[in-house]
Amino acid sequence: xxxxxxxxxxxxxxxxxxxxxxxxxxxxxxxxxxxxxxxxxxxxxxxxxxxxxxxxxxxxxxxxxxxxxxxxxxxxxxxxxxxxxxxxxxxxxxxxxxxxxxxxxxxxxxxxxxxxxxxxxxxxxxxxxxxxxxxxxxxxxxxxxxxxxxxxxxxxxxxxxxxxxxxxxxxxxxxxxxxxxxxxxxxxxxxxxxxxxxxxxxxxxxxxxxxxxxxxxxxxxxxxxxxxxxxxxxxxxxxxxxxxxxxxxxxxxxxxxxxxxxxxxxxxxxxxxxxxxxxxxxxxxxxxxxxxxxxxxxxxxxxxxxxxxxxxxxxxxx
Amino acid sequence: xxxxxxxxxxxxxxxxxxxxxxxxxxxxxxxxxxxxxxxxxxxxxxxxxxxxxxxxxxxxxxxxxxxxxxxxxxxxxxxxxxxxxxxxxxxxxxxxxxxxxxxxxxxxxxxxxxxxxxxxxxxxxxxxxxxxxxxxxxxxxxxxxxxxxxxxxxxxxxxxxxxxxxxxxxxxxxxxxxxxxxxxxxxxxxxxxxxxxxxxxxxxxxxxxxxxxxxxxxxxxxxxxxxxxxxxxxxxxxxxxxxxxxxxxxxxxxxxxxxxxxxxxxxxxxxxxxxxxxxxxxxxxxxxxxxxxxxxxxxxxxxxxxxxxxxxxxxxxxxxxxxxxxxxxxx
Amino acid sequence: xxxxxxxxxxxxxxxxxxxxxxxxxxxxxxxxxxxxxxxxxxxxxxxxxxxxxxxxxxxxxxxxxxxxxxxxxxxxxxxxxxxxxxxxxxxxxxxxxxxxxxxxxxxxxxxxxxxxxxxxxxxxxxxxxxxxxxxxxxxxxxxxxxxxxxxxxxxxxxxxxxxxxxxxxxxxxxxxxxxxxxxxxxxxxxxxxxxxxxxxxxxxxxxxxxxxxxxxxxxxxxxxxxxxxxxxxxxxxxxxxxxxxxxxxxxxxxxxxxxxxxxxxxxxxxxxxxxxxxxxxxxxxxxxxxxxx
Numbered sequence: 001x002x003x004x005x006x007x008x009x010x011x012x013x014x015x016x017x018x019x020x021x022x023x024x025x026x027x028x029x030x031x032x033x034x035x036x037x038x039x040x041x042x043x044x045x046x047x048x049x050x051x052x053x054x055x056x057x058x059x060x061x062x063x064x065x066x067x068x069x070x071x072x073x074x075x076x077x078x079x080x081x082x083x084x085x086x087x088x089x090x091x092x093x094x095x096x097x098x099x100x101x102x103x104x105x106x107x108x109x110x111x112x113x114x115x116x117x118x119x120x121x122x123x124x125x126x127x128x129x130x131x132x133x134x135x136x137x138x139x140x141x142x143x144x145x146x147x148x149x150x151x152x153x154x155x156x157x158x159x160x161x162x163x164x165x166x167x168x169x170x171x172x173x174x175x176x177x178x179x180x181x182x183x184x185x186x187x188x189x190x191x192x193x194x195x196x197x198x199x200x201x202x203x204x205x206x207x208x209x210x211x212x213x214x215x216x217x218x219x220x221x222x223x224x225x226x227x228x229x230x231x232x233x234x235x236x237x238x239x240x241x242x243x244x245x246x247x248x249x250x251x252x253x254x255x256x257x258x259x260x261x262x263x264x265x266x267x268x269x270x271x272x273x274x275x276x277x278x279x280x281x282x283x284x285x286x287x288x289x290x291x292x293x294x295x296x297x298x299x300x301x302x303x304x305x306x307x308x309x310x311x312x313x314x315x316x317x318x
Numbered sequence: 319x320x321x322x323x324x325x326x327x328x329x330x331x332x333x334x335x336x337x338x339x340x341x342x343x344x345x346x347x348x349x350x351x352x353x354x355x356x357x358x359x360x361x362x363x364x365x366x367x368x369x370x371x372x373x374x375x376x377x378x379x380x381x382x383x384x385x386x387x388x389x390x391x392x393x394x395x396x397x398x399x400x401x402x403x404x405x406x407x408x409x410x411x412x413x414x415x416x417x418x419x420x421x422x423x424x425x426x427x428x429x430x431x432x433x434x435x436x437x438x439x440x441x442x443x444x445x446x447x448x449x450x451x452x453x454x455x456x457x458x459x460x461x462x463x464x465x466x467x468x469x470x471x472x473x474x475x476x477x478x479x480x481x482x483x484x485x486x487x488x489x490x491x492x493x494x495x496x497x498x499x500x501x502x503x504x505x506x507x508x509x510x511x512x513x514x515x516x517x518x519x520x521x522x523x524x525x526x527x528x529x530x531x532x533x534x535x536x537x538x539x540x541x542x543x544x545x546x547x548x549x550x551x552x553x554x555x556x557x558x559x560x561x562x563x564x565x566x567x568x569x570x571x572x573x574x575x576x577x578x579x580x581x582x583x584x585x586x587x588x589x590x591x592x593x594x595x596x597x598x599x600x601x602x603x604x605x606x607x608x609x610x611x612x613x614x615x616x617x618x619x620x621x622x623x624x625x626x627x628x629x630x631x632x633x634x635x636x637x638x639x640x641x642x643x644x645x646x647x648x649x
Numbered sequence: 650x651x652x653x654x655x656x657x658x659x660x661x662x663x664x665x666x667x668x669x670x671x672x673x674x675x676x677x678x679x680x681x682x683x684x685x686x687x688x689x690x691x692x693x694x695x696x697x698x699x700x701x702x703x704x705x706x707x708x709x710x711x712x713x714x715x716x717x718x719x720x721x722x723x724x725x726x727x728x729x730x731x732x733x734x735x736x737x738x739x740x741x742x743x744x745x746x747x748x749x750x751x752x753x754x755x756x757x758x759x760x761x762x763x764x765x766x767x768x769x770x771x772x773x774x775x776x777x778x779x780x781x782x783x784x785x786x787x788x789x790x791x792x793x794x795x796x797x798x799x800x801x802x803x804x805x806x807x808x809x810x811x812x813x814x815x816x817x818x819x820x821x822x823x824x825x826x827x828x829x830x831x832x833x834x835x836x837x838x839x840x841x842x843x844x845x846x847x848x849x850x851x852x853x854x855x856x857x858x859x860x861x862x863x864x865x866x867x868x869x870x871x872x873x874x875x876x877x878x879x880x881x882x883x884x885x886x887x888x889x890x891x892x893x894x895x896x897x898x899x900x901x902x903x904x905x906x907x908x909x910x911x912x913x914x915x916x917x918x919x920x921x922x923x924x925x926x927x928x929x930x931x932x933x934x935x936x937x938x939x940x941x942x
Contacts, residue, residue: 019778026790137926141919143870145877146911149897153907157900164900211430217386219445219496220418223410229444230433237435252783256874260897270786271878274793290781308435309480 005298012294016287023286024065027279033057055081057279068283077287078280080273087284090269095288097167098265101188101257102250104181108189109196116193117200118227121208132197139194144253148187148260155183165262184261188253192246199242203235210234237308244300248293331402333503333536334360334383339396341375341382341560342609344389349609352378352391354560357634362503363534367551367568369544369583371604375560376540377426380506383538384423385413394609401503419449422497426509428490432481438465438492439477445499464495469525487518494525501533508540523550544583548572553640556580559607559615562634566641576643578620614646622647672930679923686917690736697730702885710903720905723895728906731887732913738799738881738888739917742872745803747864750810755857757811758818763826763849773819776812784809785874792880799888802881806871810864817860818853825852859929866921873914889914 035048035057052058056067071078077087120132156164162183168176207213208231216226255267266285273281305311341353353375360366368376381387383398385405398405400421405413425431432441442464443457458477465473468491481489490510497505507526511519527550530537541547547554547568554571556564556579564577575581582600602619614620617627626646634644643649689696705725713720719729761769779787791805825831826849834844875881876890884891889910896906 015778015781018774019781022778023782029794137922138919141866141870141915141922143873143893143911143914143918145874146893146907146914149893149900149907150911152897153900153904211425211427212433214386214425215431215493215496216433216444217414218384218417218423219448220414220416221444221448222414225448229436233435234433248780248783252785255783255785255789256877259878271789274786274789277793286782289783289786293781310434310482313480313483 005302008298008301012291012298015294016290019290020069020283020287021065024068024283025061027277027282028061028064033277068280072287077284080281081278082276087280090281091266091284091288094264094266094269096170097263098251098254098258098267100170100177100181101184101254101263101265102247104185105188105192105250105254106247108185109192112189112193113196113200114232117197117204118232120197121201121204122227124205132201136194136198136201139191139197142191142194144187144191145256145260147191148183148257151183151187152260165260167261167263180261180263184257184263187260188250188257191253192250195246195249196239196243200235200239203239204231207231207235233307237304240300240303240307244297247296251289251293331399332359332361333364333401334358334538335397335399337397337399339379339382339398340394341378341387341391342394343391347608349394350606351375351394351560351609351611353382354615355396356557356560356562357396358555358562358565360504360536360538362536364553365530365537365539365551367547367554368538368540368557369542369547369554370557371542373604373606374557376557377508379557380423380508380538380540383504383506384417384421386417386423415449418445418497418502419500420503421506422502422504423506423508424490424493424497424510427513428486428493429513431493432489434481436480437477438479438481438484442492442496442499445496449500460499461495464499465492467498467529468492468495469521470495486514487522490514490518490522491525494522494529498529498533498535501535503535505530505535505537506540507537509542511546512541512543526550544587556583559604561615561631561644563616563644564642565634566638570638570641574638574641576637576641576648577616577645578622578647579616582619614644616645672927675923676927676930679920679925679927682916682920683924686736686920687740689733690740693733693737697727697733699727699730701726701730701734701887703727710899710906713905719909720903722892722906723899723902728892728909731892732889732910735887735889735892735910736913736917738876738886739869739872739914742799742803742806742881743865743869746806746810746868746872747861749803749807750814750864751857751861753807754811754814755818758815759822759853761815762819762822769819772815776815779812785871788871788875789878789880792875797880797883799882799886802872802875805875805880806868809871810868814860814864817856821853821856822849825849828852859925862928863922863925866918866925869914869918869921 033052035051035055039048039051049058056064059067068078075088077091079086080090116132116135120129123129152164155162163180167180170177212234213226213230216230217223221229251267254265255271257263258265258267259271266289269281270285270289272278273285336359337357338355339353339357340351340355342349343352356375356379358366368379370376378387378391381391382393383405385408387393393406396406400416405416408416432438436444439458439461442461443454446452446457446460447454461477462473465476470476470488470491476484481492484492494510510526511522514522523546526537526539530550539547539550548571551568554564554566554568555562556571556577558579564571564575564580566574566576571580572584575584579600582598585598586600588597600619605618607615612631613629614623614627614632617623620627622645624646632644632646634642635648636642637648703726705721708717708721708725709723711717711721717727717729719727719732722728722731757772761772788802788805788809791808792801795801795804828848830848831844834848872881872888873890873893876888877894879891879894881890882888892910893907893914896903896910899906
């Protein structure tokens, strides 16, 4: 098992290299450079070129990439072109915010989706099922930022019990932090849950027809245990794989939601970096996001292996 | 057995007493009968061989006995007395208490009948722990005993194995162990060997025979293979198109078959001593019957059919001790 | 325990006819919404009661009324008219991006799937790497390169859509190629052209058509998101996304400003999704639902 993990992590390195190289190439091709944002339009070309040299923007592509790579191996992701903050510092401030948002949203989504899918599948074609299926459809069509704004109106303007935007760090005030995170994670969680509900319901319906469920009932096992130990446990395996993909969606959704709620997370950091042509920051963010993506995939595979002995022990067809 | 898992001695009431049991399926064309007014009794220690073509309703009957039949099937009438209790009127909770404990079933295809994500021990122990308050360790001892009982070698090593590590024959043995864990009064075996390799089929059959003789439990053995049924059964019941058409002790059924269908079945078995002789099949195909159909179900394929056969369903009549037939032209 | 009684004990009131009817109802609702969207957007000039950019500071944030059914915004502009014209942005970007992405990606996907080999491996690896970064960041990058405008948004969304379309196209052609029918055709001596056009492509059509039809809905949502971020249609041109962005600032002044553009966006996307789902049902061989116990 440990060897498997190590192998996966090692094989991730070329992927990371490829992605960063690709992004470096793209940023190289983006017209314009930070000098316009830093100095404005009203400076002479000489001054602009001087700044470029100072920032190292005049070097050829491979030299710049080589330098960057060398620095990465020393844990130095460079400095942001604006404000001269270290990229590692900026990311270390932004990453926990995004991770917290994703974790909370995922929790909300699962708390809604798992029971809903189970009930809807067991009571197939009854009114409950119809409601759940409709809800799933609605979630697919609902714009996340519209839901967010409506929730803001409800909780922050009409009822005034939650803040409309802003962020409080956990280190400063846990309660304050949770208050600022409730609406964002509810928004993403609700929409994510509808997608998950559909998949899980279909998966459960498939498992309900399996022979081993019939065996369990024959044994006289009580229905709740049949559903938990036999139906849900087996339905979760393909579901976890889907979950991995949906977490990718969550990462993208957080870009918008962080903007709606003014949360200083990775999404906002990435977007601003791109728009401001802050090359170092973009590279650093891409590296971290891609790394995160790879870790999530690895986690999904590991969980599947834990749940399914066939994966764990290597299925030998009999 | 050291553990107090054996049931108390049964009372003199028959283990199973079916009275006019009917089951239908909802389809797009209307309701189709799967089982029509089937009645028979089963005593403790008796084996009933339930035979018929595919689709005659024998599997449906088996599932209905344990109330494992799901939509679109439903029970349409009759009573099913198990040790004096009408199973069809029991609540879900009470039925679930009986299943696995006093009543059990083994199914046709063992390949997918075990939960792929749970160990063998866990699945057999689940039956025991669902009905008895004993510790896991005690359950484990019992599981080892059961695995040895059904002829699985190296029982202790098998405990932590998963179904995918076992062959089809082994899985069926595990399922038999699961079914017999608590010495049920009645075992319904629905074509338990059909999906297995030929060599394994015989082993499983003998195993069931042995176990049944040892434990003196009642068994309904469902199969389409007359010879197999005859070798294991005390009595045999022949079903056609949902109806019970003949019921007789096994030997008597073979020596003096009365129903044209039974005659046809027997005639269509190739004998090993035949040479250059053709097998005589029964003409035609079995058809689905809507609940609204009238007349004898076998009439379209019957050589003895007359006018009355098209109008009425023949009643089940005694023609000899223990021998009943549903035919206007029996004998 | 009635809530968790035997799961398959369900008495279903529906026969196949009722099931079909229910599906037909949702499909026709979707079709209705989609057609209304298309008509209103195409005939925006005739339908919109006001010039979408005409300001009137005496009627800011009015409640919905006969003169302004969708109320007015912070500049007194009629929201109904702005929503109607905003639909044009959504329509153009929606159709444009899907067409652009589909033409490029399906061609690439079919080709590499059919040819296989090193080209296939190379492109597939590129596509896999693409997924490591959320699609919206790729779209933002494109807009950053091209400058924010409707056209940039169209291209950006198309680019973000290309990898997944390549994957589906490649997968469906590979699956169709492995079809036994292809082998049988070859055994009978059919030429490759015949096989490709008569068996492989028709089998691919299903999943690809579903992807395209559902893609419209996704594209419109993506455009709205980019608009919200200020990266699509620029003011004063109305788009549903940038209207919602503004509406957030004026939540204390008017809830209607949030509701109407958002509701319109939601209903249009819902309609497209229902239509797409209906198309998917057409191609999905889920005919046998009744399995006797």
